[in-house]
Amino acid sequence: MLDMDKIFLISDIPGYTPQISRLMSMMNYARYTTFQSVQGLTTEQLDFTIDSTSNSIGSLLLHFAAVEYAYQLYTFEHRDLNEDEMKKWGAALDLGELGREQIKGNKLEYYIHILNEIRDKTYDLFKLKTDEWLYEEHEFWNQKTSNYYFMWFHVLEDEINHRGQIRWLRKRLPIDIRSGKD
Template sequence: MLNMDDIYLITDMPGYTPQVGRLLSMMNYARHTTLEAVKGLTQEQLDYLLDARSNSIGGLLMHFAAVEYAYQVSTFEDRRLSDEELAEWGAALELGDAGREKLKNFGLDYYLGKLETVRQRTCDLFRTVDDNWLYEQEEFWYGKQANRYFMWFHVFEDEINHRGQIRLIRNRLPGD
């Protein structure tokens, strides 16, 4: 899915309207850097906790997939997650104690598969909308208006923010 020849270009992408394609190219770059940050990690490294209140790298990877999935549901289906979806994604959305309890004992391929599946769905959904869709507004945080462009910017902004945590944790792994 990631075209490594164009990873440093924020540009139009075939099959997408101009702004949607540029947004997706930014999301793809953010994902590329995340994948580089976790390359080669073992299950034990993915589960490592710096302290009793920290998140694991695996938990953060699931958080990325969960946030993206939640924004798919919110922006494309105009609804909240169902109870069934919350059972699957809730711990990853919230992290904290629930994340530490449930998001462990999975290998890197598990997390990468979740990320890929969710991203492929995002790509498919983005093909169904145009640039005007990005600019549609609705109530967002704290009663403020936001457009879908901002909402989807937040999806990869959140990933970039937490990727910093991943790099910090990786630098503190025992034996490294």
């Protein structure tokens, strides 16, 4: 759904309500800049960690997809991930040691495919909702005054935050893998 002719516009998107369109416009731009920040990276570069406690670029990309998937479940199905879903997404959600152990050896196309697949599902689900839905209030993070708009803003904000980490990591790739090829 990334319409490159309109990537710099926050505006209506056909088939969606006005506020959902604007949220999607911002999500589209964030995803566009994420893709720009990882363009051309090799598997070795995606797996690189700066030290024993850092996350790799690949794990951060999978984290974006995992967070979005978790928010799909929470906001559209009103549930958390089940045991099977946690087996699939847990390392990407929590990152840390588990992420370093489990998320590696994948080409960039693998991450982009998953990110696109999860985002397409989000867009399908957004088509079913109205602007009023965005403002429905529910408990979230033990707060009684949160709404779906904030929850989806957090999905966007989380990606922007971690994309900064990706850019920081990319600038620190060792010379020997900086221009590698898969």
